[in-house]
Amino acid sequence: MAATETEQSALFKQARDAASVAYVPYSHFPVGAALIAKNGLVFQGCNIENASFGLTNCAERTAIFKAVSSGVRTFETIGIYGDTDEPISPCGACRQVLAEFCPEDMPVFLFSRDGKVKKTTVGELLPYHFKDLV
Numbered sequence: 001m002a003a004t005e006t007e008q009s010a011l012f013k014q015a016r017d018a019a020s021v022a023y024v025p026y027s028h029f030p031v032g033a034a035l036i037a038k039n040g041l042v043f044q045g046c047n048i049e050n051a052s053f054g055l056t057n058c059a060e061r062t063a064i065f066k067a068v069s070s071g072v073r074t075f076e077t078i079g080i081y082g083d084t085d086e087p088i089s090p091c092g093a094c095r096q097v098l099a100e101f102c103p104e105d106m107p108v109f110l111f112s113r114d115g116k117v118k119k120t121t122v123g124e125l126l127p128y129h130f131k132d133l134v
């Protein structure tokens with residue numbers, strides 16, 4: 001987990017870098033995510049929009065899907081960067097996807113453009129989330 005200031009600052013930069021390749025011709029609102037796996041690998045994700053707006057994939061889901069499709073499913077932390085005055089807040093769909101793969105106590109660092117940070121957890125972002133009932 002990104003506990004130290006150095007780790008938190010590295011996470012901020014990785015999430016901000018991820019936003020630099022966002023494909024956002026419609027919203028002009030780049031978002032970046034840096035997902036740290038238990039094995040130390042970093043999966044960066046950006047939002048990828050589409051002319052058919054509903055097909056847009058958020059940065060957080062891009063990062064999770066990159067990791068899972070690379071065979072990695074155990075995660076330590078995620079940083080999410082928005083080009084915003086205050087720390088960004090992930091959408092409901094991304095919260096559900098995070099809850100699928102990440103422990104409830106996993107730290108989530110939400111960053112604004114100038115590095116303001118709000119620290120929360122996957123469980124706090126989506127309490128009582130839907131789970132496979134079968």
Ligand code: THU
Binds near residue numbers: 031046047057
């Ligand atoms: N977006 C994300 O990538 N992550 C979020 O947590 C919130 C919203 C994207 C989707 C869309 O490309 C743009 O931000 C505006 O909604």
